Amino acid sequence: MLELNDVNAGYGSFQALFDISLEVKAGEAVAVIGPNGAGKTTLMRVISGMTAPFSGALTMEGQSLGLVKPHEIVDLGIAHVPENRRLFPGMTVEDNLKLGAFAKKARGDSDKNLNFVYELFPRMKERRDQLAGTMSGGEQQMCAIGRAIMSGPKLLLMDEPSAGLAPVVVQQVFGLVKRIREEGYTVLIVEQNVQQVLKVADRAYLLEAGQLIESGNSTDLLASETVRKAYMGL
Amino acid sequence: MDEIFDIFLLEAIVNGILFGGVLALLSLGLNLIFGVVDVVWICYAELVMFGMYTMYWLAGVYDVPILLAAIAAIGLVSIMGLLVHVLIIAPILGSPPINQLLATGGLLFFLQSVATLMWSIEFRNLGLKLPILEFSEMYFSYARLLAFGVALVGMAAVYLFLTRTYIGAAIRAISQDREVMVLMGVDEKKVYWVTAAIGGGLAGLAACLLVLQYDVHPFVGISFGPITFIICVLGGLGNMLGGFLAAFILSIIISIGGLYSETEWGYVLAFVFFIIVMFIRPQGLLGKK
Amino acid sequence: MGKFFPYILGLILLAIPFFAPAYPLHLIIMILIWSLVYTAWSLMGRFGLVSLGHGAFMSIGAYVTALLWNYGGISPWIGIPAAMITAAIMALLVAYPCFQFKIVGHYFALVTLALSEVVKLVIIACRDSTGGSLGFTPERHGDGTSLFAFQFADKETFYWVVLAAWVIGLLIWRAVDRSMIRFALDSISEDEDASAAAGVHVTASKLKITVLSAVLTALGGALYCQYQMFIGPEVIGGIGISLQIVFAVVVGGLYTMLGPTIGAIITLLMIEVFRNLITTLRTDGIDLAGLDTTVYGLMLILFIIFLPKGILGEAIDRLAGGKKRSQE
Numbered sequence: 001m002l003e004l005n006d007v008n009a010g011y012g013s014f015q016a017l018f019d020i021s022l023e024v025k026a027g028e029a030v031a032v033i034g035p036n037g038a039g040k041t042t043l044m045r046v047i048s049g050m051t052a053p054f055s056g057a058l059t060m061e062g063q064s065l066g067l068v069k070p071h072e073i074v075d076l077g078i079a080h081v082p083e084n085r086r087l088f089p090g091m092t093v094e095d096n097l098k099l100g101a102f103a104k105k106a107r108g109d110s111d112k113n114l115n116f117v118y119e120l121f122p123r124m125k126e127r128r129d130q131l132a133g134t135m136s137g138g139e140q141q142m143c144a145i146g147r148a149i150m151s152g153p154k155l156l157l158m159d160e161p162s163a164g165l166a167p168v169v170v171q172q173v174f175g176l177v178k179r180i181r182e183e184g185y186t187v188l189i190v191e192q193n194v195q196q197v198l199k200v201a202d203r204a205y206l207l208e209a210g211q212l213i214e215s216g217n218s219t220d221l222l223a224s225e226t227v228r229k230a231y232m233g234l
Numbered sequence: 235m236d237e238i239f240d241i242f243l244l245e246a247i248v249n250g251i252l253f254g255g256v257l258a259l260l261s262l263g264l265n266l267i268f269g270v271v272d273v274v275w276i277c278y279a280e281l282v283m284f285g286m287y288t289m290y291w292l293a294g295v296y297d298v299p300i301l302l303a304a305i306a307a308i309g310l311v312s313i314m315g316l317l318v319h320v321l322i323i324a325p326i327l328g329s330p331p332i333n334q335l336l337a338t339g340g341l342l343f344f345l346q347s348v349a350t351l352m353w354s355i356e357f358r359n360l361g362l363k364l365p366i367l368e369f370s371e372m373y374f375s376y377a378r379l380l381a382f383g384v385a386l387v388g389m390a391a392v393y394l395f396l397t398r399t400y401i402g403a404a405i406r407a408i409s410q411d412r413e414v415m416v417l418m419g420v421d422e423k424k425v426y427w428v429t430a431a432i433g434g435g436l437a438g439l440a441a442c443l444l445v446l447q448y449d450v451h452p453f454v455g456i457s458f459g460p461i462t463f464i465i466c467v468l469g470g471l472g473n474m475l476g477g478f479l480a481a482f483i484l485s486i487i488i489s490i491g492g493l494y495s496e497t498e499w500g501y502v503l504a505f506v507f508f509i510i511v512m513f514i515r516p517q518g519l520l521g522k523k
Numbered sequence: 524m525g526k527f528f529p530y531i532l533g534l535i536l537l538a539i540p541f542f543a544p545a546y547p548l549h550l551i552i553m554i555l556i557w558s559l560v561y562t563a564w565s566l567m568g569r570f571g572l573v574s575l576g577h578g579a580f581m582s583i584g585a586y587v588t589a590l591l592w593n594y595g596g597i598s599p600w601i602g603i604p605a606a607m608i609t610a611a612i613m614a615l616l617v618a619y620p621c622f623q624f625k626i627v628g629h630y631f632a633l634v635t636l637a638l639s640e641v642v643k644l645v646i647i648a649c650r651d652s653t654g655g656s657l658g659f660t661p662e663r664h665g666d667g668t669s670l671f672a673f674q675f676a677d678k679e680t681f682y683w684v685v686l687a688a689w690v691i692g693l694l695i696w697r698a699v700d701r702s703m704i705r706f707a708l709d710s711i712s713e714d715e716d717a718s719a720a721a722g723v724h725v726t727a728s729k730l731k732i733t734v735l736s737a738v739l740t741a742l743g744g745a746l747y748c749q750y751q752m753f754i755g756p757e758v759i760g761g762i763g764i765s766l767q768i769v770f771a772v773v774v775g776g777l778y779t780m781l782g783p784t785i786g787a788i789i790t791l792l793m794i795e796v797f798r799n800l801i802t803t804l805r806t807d808g809i810d811l812a813g814l815d816t817t818v819y820g821l822m823l824i825l826f827i828i829f830l831p832k833g834i835l836g837e838a839i840d841r842l843a844g845g846k847k848r849s850q851e
Contacts, residue, residue: 333831345820346816347817347820464633501644509638
């Protein structure tokens, strides 16, 4: 579904990604793991069109993402759940969710999608009139994911969903990711919490200092020496 | 003797509130633009000035029915607002904010001068003689009451727009987090345009209300421009409710000050009040730190 | 060639009063006075402390001097320093809380705007003493030339006075540019918190430069008053003047010593050219009043968009850029 070929990207004279090639097939859950500063957020920004790559090809279902403007990415079926949730704190849960369906194509299905999200996440329905900024971290993450779903996407990009959350909450969040997968969404997750994410992902790529060092399916990576030493303290 | 004093005071307070209505409308426009685009249009009052001239020429000279002239004025200033954004602000959105402030300052000079070129510095008046109403020994001008009422309606309309429409929600959202909007498929450029047009429209509405009460001349903006900025900052720059409250607080102070001394002292008092509040609460009454 | 330029310029400046006719001399004197004010403003502006209220300091400089003279018979030799001190106190009163409570950027600009409006309104409100909007005229002492009254009917003498003041302003600019406080303020404008963490006395540094700027501006205002022998609240104060100061510096160049002066030259010459154009056209029956400021305003906008560093700044950049490129 999503393909990146030899993508190079960065900011100004600083290069953050070197010759990145990866793919996400329909129905898969793929993880990109790596330490801080490895370039994970840059990767997300490139796919979302917020940062233009220096070179390389990005395609979504065959369509090139190269010249697509950021706000048009949603129309191609990609929804981005940003790092740290980035909800609109002064607006209600329902307003936040509704804004997820802002794109013209999605607006028609807004009510349908809203009901779907409420069914998926009943807690959001309970809190629909609550100000998003007053919710707990886990609930905010739920809302952020719900907001992304509102645009009726095919691919969900999740940028460090566990960031800033307590371990118990992190487990809940990944439980949500599992549920979404069961509903048929394709997911690309960028994460630092290797153990948790490899439990829900089918495959993973290891990104270090802007380069893809290893890749493979989750069970293999969990067993890999590099991963175990560097990220699991073993 | 005490009774009469109280009546004058009450009258001054009410007049202050009425005057505050239009100021609140102006500060709403300015706050909207600042909240969304993060720029203060120093020339906002000059846009109002052009709206006032439009009303003068259409309704005062060419006898166009007032309501029609008002719609034309609002439309014209709305377009001006859009042009200000597209031609002047958009090209320098990435520059340091002070550049943007100064660019609108240049526009202030430009607008004042163009008005002088076109219409000279003569004071013009719409020439409407609206009645003065008496209410238990207090006198209120009908024009001011009308202006207050319409201003409230205008603000209510904007409130409904912001809370009930998709674009309105997008406008509120962008002022809380600019970058994320893009991820939801919102073209931030279009949101800026809508905001600039609405800001201009509000200025146009204020112009219609002000021209009923005051003369228009190229420098009329100086009378209420600075006080509008001060109101916005006092309420918390970008905070529409704060601006609303601050407008009335300051206009009451101005009115009461003018009661006990010359009009200028009322303004001085208001400005000094502003400076003091800035020191106690630098983010404004309702501003976030 | 570059080395001798300052000396050639200096010689020309010294020779001017001997061969310049009255009108150009008047222009040059005005340019020098305004250059002083603009340079004073740039002391703050270059460090990101953009004040929209310097009209207030100019007004204080002029009115305190004039009022003390007319009502107290106090010679401007004492009056001008008194005015400068008043400006300093006002600057401290407003700036100290601003800096203490981290009022910066937009907010600071708008607070200074409020300040200039307050001063202007107070002047107008006290119309019985100050003449209000109609302006104020210092009393002529004797035949108009008097050292005691700091009044000089002939322009030549005033030229020397103003030239000296301008040079002093430039020397102060250069002193600041080479001082420790310049580094402190540069780092503060980059990142205030980091500077504080590094031990810089943020508030004290900002206050020092603000007071310096205010005092020099007040001097400019006082000189204006003594030269023109007429001042008004909108002539040397208010938002119009405050903005004009900022703009002239923007046009001329914010970060160079002579930038503000260039800005003054451009601004004032342009106003004169247009004023003459308008007058000539008026005799033909065409009234183009306001054309000068129209073009000025348009220029400002274009400058901010295309030449944010001002004419001098861009020129220097180009030259320096040329050198840099040949070094790479």
